[in-house]
Amino acid sequence: MILAPGTQAAFRVSLPGVRSVIASRKGRRAPARPTGDWQRRWRLKAAEWQVLLSDPETQVRYHSKVHRRGHGECWFWLGAISDTGHGKLRAGTRTTAEGRPDTRVVASHVYGYQLSRGPLRPDADGKLPVIRHRCDESSCHNPSHWLTGTIKDNADDYTTRAGGLGSPLSDRRGPAGRARAIRDAILQALAEGTDVEHGITRAAEAGIPAVQDPLFVTDSSSAGMG
Secondary structure, three states: OOOOOOOOOOOEOOOOOOOOEEEOOOOOEEEOOOOOHHHHHOOOOHHHHHHHHHOHHHHHHHHHOEEOOOOOOOOEEOOOEOOOOOEEEEEOEOOOOOOOOEOEEEEHHHHHHHHHHOOOOOOOOOOOOEEEEOOOOOOEOOHHHEEEEOHHHHHHHHHHHOOOOOOHHHOOOHHHHHHHHHHHHHHHHHHHOOOHHHHHHHHHHOOOHHHHHHHHOOOHHHOOOO
16 A cells, blocks of 8 residues: 555554655655554564464454455455554454453554465565555455565555556545545445445545546536526
8 A cells, every 4th residue: 555645654564763754746755654552553573463363363353354355356444444544453352361462453454464474574674564555445455455565665656656547546535534435335335235336436436536526527518408
């Protein structure tokens, strides 16, 4: 996932003290916004991640929050969503239980990536990779849409694709607004027994200028007709 200027770069799995930067549409690089306390919690040691990844109840909770579709389509997150548009997963347990890990709030795509592909490992420089989204949907959890790279790779992705016609990166609502709108549309359709795919399409298109702007253009050829 590539984020718009002013938002933090995709949930970065990195070593403490490494400052992330993002690229603006004009190619400038700016410091990311400070992260909240919950975002720091997922920066866990490898042993802590392994405990959470091995916890059966956390695995069930994770899978229950992913709306699965076709193999090549986006699988949207149905749980809590952060201000950067990424999913938030409560891993572990709030209650004291022997053999169960304490509760942590982690970035759901960081958990999901490691659950499907194994633990993230540092590169030769000791830095852990960024998890990027091929689809540019911050709340997508289809493992085939994930790939790793550097912070620069992530920023370059944004610079290259943000201006694309109909790109999720151009959504006026920002990544969080877009992710929450799609999540809410899915949950509503499931609750009402209506067409989920129709709800996803409408929610996804609602903030895209290339889709919405023509709706407000008056056709001069039909003016005055009634």
